[in-house]
Amino acid sequence: MFEASELNIRNRKIESLFRILFLLMAGLLILPVAIILAILTYKGSSVISMNFLFTSPTEGMTAGGIFPALIGTIWLVSVALLFSVPLGVAAAIYLSEYARDNWFTRIINLAIINLAGVPSIVHALFGVGAFVLFFRFGTCILAASLTLGIMTLPVVIVSTWNALQAVPMAFREACWNMGATKWQTIRKIVLPNSISGILTGIILMVSQTAGETAPIMFTGAAFFLPQLPQSVFDQTMAMSLHLFVLATQVPGVPEDVPYGVAFVLIALVLVMNSLSIAFRVYLRGRKKW
Amino acid sequence: MIAEKEMTNAVETIGLNLWYGTFQALTDVNIQVKKGIITSLIGPSGCGKSTLLRSINRINERLGYVRVEGAIKVLDENIYARDVEPVQLRKQVGMVFQRPNPLPLSIRENILFGHKIHTPSSLKVSRSEANDIVEKALRQVLLWDKVKDRLKHRAISLSLEEQQKLCIARLLPVKPQVLLMDEPCSALDPKGTEAVEELIWDLRGQFTILIVTHNMAQARRASDECAFMLLGELIEHETTEEIFVTPRHRKTADYIEGRFG
Ligand SMILES: Nc1ncnc2c1ncn2[C@@H]1O[C@H](COP(=O)(O)OP(=O)(O)O)[C@@H](O)[C@H]1O
Ligand SMILES: [Mg+2]
Numbered sequence: 001m002f003e004a005s006e007l008n009i010r011n012r013k014i015e016s017l018f019r020i021l022f023l024l025m026a027g028l029l030i031l032p033v034a035i036i037l038a039i040l041t042y043k044g045s046s047v048i049s050m051n052f053l054f055t056s057p058t059e060g061m062t063a064g065g066i067f068p069a070l071i072g073t074i075w076l077v078s079v080a081l082l083f084s085v086p087l088g089v090a091a092a093i094y095l096s097e098y099a100r101d102n103w104f105t106r107i108i109n110l111a112i113i114n115l116a117g118v119p120s121i122v123h124a125l126f127g128v129g130a131f132v133l134f135f136r137f138g139t140c141i142l143a144a145s146l147t148l149g150i151m152t153l154p155v156v157i158v159s160t161w162n163a164l165q166a167v168p169m170a171f172r173e174a175c176w177n178m179g180a181t182k183w184q185t186i187r188k189i190v191l192p193n194s195i196s197g198i199l200t201g202i203i204l205m206v207s208q209t210a211g212e213t214a215p216i217m218f219t220g221a222a223f224f225l226p227q228l229p230q231s232v233f234d235q236t237m238a239m240s241l242h243l244f245v246l247a248t249q250v251p252g253v254p255e256d257v258p259y260g261v262a263f264v265l266i267a268l269v270l271v272m273n274s275l276s277i278a279f280r281v282y283l284r285g286r287k288k289w
Numbered sequence: 290m291i292a293e294k295e296m297t298n299a300v301e302t303i304g305l306n307l308w309y310g311t312f313q314a315l316t317d318v319n320i321q322v323k324k325g326i327i328t329s330l331i332g333p334s335g336c337g338k339s340t341l342l343r344s345i346n347r348i349n350e351r352l353g354y355v356r357v358e359g360a361i362k363v364l365d366e367n368i369y370a371r372d373v374e375p376v377q378l379r380k381q382v383g384m385v386f387q388r389p390n391p392l393p394l395s396i397r398e399n400i401l402f403g404h405k406i407h408t409p410s411s412l413k414v415s416r417s418e419a420n421d422i423v424e425k426a427l428r429q430v431l432l433w434d435k436v437k438d439r440l441k442h443r444a445i446s447l448s449l450e451e452q453q454k455l456c457i458a459r460l461l462p463v464k465p466q467v468l469l470m471d472e473p474c475s476a477l478d479p480k481g482t483e484a485v486e487e488l489i490w491d492l493r494g495q496f497t498i499l500i501v502t503h504n505m506a507q508a509r510r511a512s513d514e515c516a517f518m519l520l521g522e523l524i525e526h527e528t529t530e531e532i533f534v535t536p537r538h539r540k541t542a543d544y545i546e547g548r549f550g
Contacts, residue, residue: 059508078469078483170386170388171390171393172388174386174390174391174392174407174456175349175392176348176379177346177379177384177386178379178459178463179376179377179379179380179403179406179407179463180376184406188402188406189392193393212360
């Protein structure tokens, strides 16, 4: 009575076929990541040493280390974070918690979508026009970081907005009906319960920022600058640009060195990400609903 | 005369009309909710019961497309007067929802939340004072003995019945005069319903309670007066006994006997 019919058997075959197909597709995603990491480790790890990490490049960048570029990238990312995190989080809070659906809100949303779609080289040109020339910052960390910050704003805003929206409406209703203001509700209930989601957006932003080349190339990053930046008004070397330069512009660089630079860049991003992930896990452990 | 009037009505609406955009949800509602008793509000789904409740603490305003005409008096003050601060109004008029919605905090912090937001942060509440507030509120809702050993636990770990009692308890520290309850038992099982109903009856006299219910038996058992609404209008408002035994309107009788809704 309950045996499989011909049709059941056929459907079951189709079912497993698609299952395997989708599994393969998903599994394929691991491949590029694994290959990239493998090659970088294989070719790059041989050049990694204390000397490589902590000295300046020498002999027309064919020897020596990457210290100024490493420090430069940390500068660029940190200043960009200082700019885009407060701005992006504040904008997202406005859009999620205060904005009513009117033309003004719609224009802001449209601006964010468009900002996300602008290619990074266009951001670079904007950065030159706005920060280097108009505001007369010159080519420096500040100009480069502001350019990076603007470029990554949409990531921060959208991910923060999503995190805020994930907090159930019933919590807000409860607060408002007790007489809490919007800000009291946000500070005591909404933010504490969305902070891990907000951090996810910041992690994404850190990764994106550390690897960008185009937006910093004309705004603040230098090809070769053996001394470390002293303030945000100095130019600086950066890992991403250094990699590009070594790989394409400088003759006589030993083959393994660019891989070493890439290895350090990826490691830097991974370390920053792991820190934020650890922080997130810690916060999630305290989540109360 | 005036003093006597003050004694009688805790909430009064005068020619209240309310629109969501172009849709009129309340039409010329005149209701007088007497002080210190339990008034139940019945009527088919969508007739505007929740809307009426949400007008009384002015929470409807946060929707930009709501328009109100007429007046609502709470404790004899027009709540739409220019100098009325909604925060102060909501302190006096507490709301309990259909689904228990404790905040994602501990049991203790849930009770203290309302008190904290209405206390200037410069005025530090001492620990023992806070303990007293928590104990008193939880005793009032008959929950103290059950939860006194786990005040630090998350509120969500309580049963639904206990959560709903907690949601009532958290209103009490700021000493509200009016409690609005929007179908407070409809998410609970029969035992929980009975327990919360008993609690509400227990609070009778200390607060003015306006309770929306779908449960005719509950309205009949546990309210002094009963108001019947239909399509945004208040059809009839009498003592509960009169509404259930000798309703004046045909529609009231039909609804109570379950012929529609
Ligand atoms: N936020 C809202 N926006 C638009 N219409 C609403 C809103 N809330 C309620 N309504 C409408 O107002 C009417 C009354 O709703 P409600 O007060 O929730 O009824 P009840 O609580 O009696 O079931 C319904 O027709 C409903 O669709
Ligand atoms: Mg309702």
